[in-house]
Amino acid sequence: MNWLFRLFRSSIGCKGIMALTGIALFGFVIAHLSGNLLIFGGPDAMNAYAVSLRELGPLLWVMRLGLLATVLVHIGAAMRLTRQNTDARPVPYVRRQNVASTAASRSMMMTGLTVAAYTVFHLAHLTWGFILHDFATAVDDQGRHDVYYMVVKGFQQWWMVFLYVVAMVILAVHLRHGISSFFQTLGFNHPRWNPILEKSGIGVATLIFLGYVSIPATVFFGLVGLDGGGS
Amino acid sequence: MDFKLHVWRQKDRNSEGRMLSTKVEGISPDTSFLEMLDILNQRLIEEGDEPIAFDNDCREGICGMCSLVINGVPHGPERGVTACQLHMRSFQSGQDIYIEPWRAKAFPVVRDLSVDRGSFDRIMAAGGFASVRTGGAPDANAVPIAKEQADLAFDAAACIGCGACVASCKNASAMLFVGAKVSQFLHLPQGEPERKRRVLKMVDQMDEEGFGNCTNTYDCEGVCPKEIKVRVIAEMNREYLRASLSHDET
Ligand code: HEM
Numbered sequence: 126m127n128w129l130f131r132l133f134r135s136s137i138g139c140k141g142i143m144a145l146t147g148i149a150l151f152g153f154v155i156a157h158l159s160g161n162l163l164i165f166g167g168p169d170a171m172n173a174y175a176v177s178l179r180e181l182g183p184l185l186w187v188m189r190l191g192l193l194a195t196v197l198v199h200i201g202a203a204m205r206l207t208r209q210n211t212d213a214r215p216v217p218y219v220r221r222q223n224v225a226s227t228a229a230s231r232s233m234m235m236t237g238l239t240v241a242a243y244t245v246f247h248l249a250h251l252t253w254g255f256i257l258h259d260f261a262t263a264v265d266d267q268g269r270h271d272v273y274y275m276v277v278k279g280f281q282q283w284w285m286v287f288l289y290v291v292a293m294v295i296l297a298v299h300l301r302h303g304i305s306s307f308f309q310t311l312g313f314n315h316p317r318w319n320p321i322l323e324k325s326g327i328g329v330a331t332l333i334f335l336g337y338v339s340i341p342a343t344v345f346f347g348l349v350g351l352d353g354g355g356s
Numbered sequence: 357m358d359f360k361l362h363v364w365r366q367k368d369r370n371s372e373g374r375m376l377s378t379k380v381e382g383i384s385p386d387t388s389f390l391e392m393l394d395i396l397n398q399r400l401i402e403e404g405d406e407p408i409a410f411d412n413d414c415r416e417g418i419c420g421m422c423s424l425v426i427n428g429v430p431h432g433p434e435r436g437v438t439a440c441q442l443h444m445r446s447f448q449s450g451q452d453i454y455i456e457p458w459r460a461k462a463f464p465v466v467r468d469l470s471v472d473r474g475s476f477d478r479i480m481a482a483g484g485f486a487s488v489r490t491g492g493a494p495d496a497n498a499v500p501i502a503k504e505q506a507d508l509a510f511d512a513a514a515c516i517g518c519g520a521c522v523a524s525c526k527n528a529s530a531m532l533f534v535g536a537k538v539s540q541f542l543h544l545p546q547g548e549p550e551r552k553r554r555v556l557k558m559v560d561q562m563d564e565e566g567f568g569n570c571t572n573t574y575d576c577e578g579v580c581p582k583e584i585k586v587r588v589i590a591e592m593n594r595e596y597l598r599a600s601l602s603h604d605e606t
């Protein structure tokens with residue numbers, strides 16, 4: 126097992142862990158989006174989906190804990206690498222100019238931590254029901270937790286829409302660098318593929334942004350509402 | 357041409373340094389950057405001051421000794437050249453020019469603009485070589501090597517070990533340098549016997565020296581005077597992960 130510890134402690138091994146946990150979180154982001162888009166299927170589709178998730182029972186807890194562990198490892202590795210990076214230049218430059226790097230690539234720690242803070246807020250809003258509590262307790266005519274109502278009511282508040290849109294911009298910026306970084310970190314780099322990977326990083330991040338933002342946007346502008354709109 | 361220079365002055369490893377400003381006047385546009393410093397140093401000596409210490413040797417872009425961060429960019433504003441190949445015509449007369457040493461924990465300042473790059477030597481000593489038996493030299497063409505592979509090895513071997521990659525990186529990471537030194541053997545049959553051991557030892561030494569970690573920002577590729585590509589970092593990552601998972605030594 127010595128070799129495994131040595132790998133984890135090394136710069137490249139730690140970066141590899143960032144890449145693997147990062148891509149796992151990316152997988153979650155895609156899966157979560159595909160579930161959320163059921164809101165366009167109307168209250169019944171949305172609430173039935175929520176029930177089916179809860180019916181997973183212990184499996185749901187395995188998934189939740191797995192996801193939590195992935196996030197913690199991703200953040201832990203980020204902290205470790207970042208501390209080494211700041212230690213590596215004790216005396217800063219008086220003048221320093223960026224030559225080739227993008228702003229997205231330079232701000233991964235900032236965007237990542239913002240996504241983490243947003244995630245806590247998001248859970249407090251829609252999972253724990255701490256924020257806008259009154260909307261979180263409704264029950265539909267079949268006696269199910271009315272997730273559709275909770276979401277629609279939430280996104281009829283302008284400040285809520287604003288917060289979600291800003292958070293999604295930041296997530297997209299994180300993924301814009303993260304997706305192409307994943308390949309480089311794990312050793313895939315080829316002149317034929319590099320421009321394609323770079324563009325797909327931007328493309329996929331944009332699609333994720335549009336997908337997530339479509340929900341608060343359509344609710345806010347009344348395209349999806351409580352009177353069966355959208356169903 | 358006239359310039360207002362702001363130069364890092366530091367007496368020795370243990371002293372605090374600071375930027376000092378001075379004017380240079382009547383410089384020809386065809387003066388090289390290092391010659392401009394020579395002219396300034398001559399004046400400082402005549403005035404009884406300490407000349408500015410800076411590293412240099414070949415002054416033709418092949419030895420990797422010159423190491424100046426000029427207005428925030430290692431080797432200055434021109435792409436694909438070392439500081440010794442830079443000329444004052446690349447600047448505007450009357451301009452402020454900031455000159456600083458490479459800044460990294462693994463490159464301690466020896467004096468003024470001169471830094472100790474022994475950390476690079478120790479990385480090379482850890483594994484940056486191919487062991488050969490002594491004896492009669494083999495026929496140069498006896499080992500076939502595909503042209504494409506030879507080109508990849510040669511592109512990596514163009515690295516002169518100056519350390520501009522470390523100096524430019526926001527994390528002071530040495531991964532472009534170490535990547536180049538791994539890649540130059542990776543594409544050649546002579547590198548094969550020590551392939552896994554080499555990358556493991558070099559990366560471990562790199563970590564030990566206190567360089568930062570690559571975050572794929574690629575400023576290094578932008579400042580490298582030999583235009584080494586970040587593909588060598590991907591190759592090093594791949595080789596290191598592969599060697600870690602499969603090497604036979606303990
Ligand atoms: C929760 C808080 C998060 C923090 C603090 C964080 C921080 C970071 C940092 C510092 C990096 C390294 C960047 C680099 O090497 O340039 C990174 C990479 C990455 N992150 Fe995150 N991140 C977070 C959340 C996420 C989420 C939610 C996802 C996916 C949806 C994600 C996906 C990625 C990917 C794919 C990478 C690229 C890995 C690589 O370097 O190859 N991250 N993250």
Ligand code: FES
Nearest residue numbers: 413415420422440
């Ligand atoms: S002095 Fe030799 S490369 Fe500049």
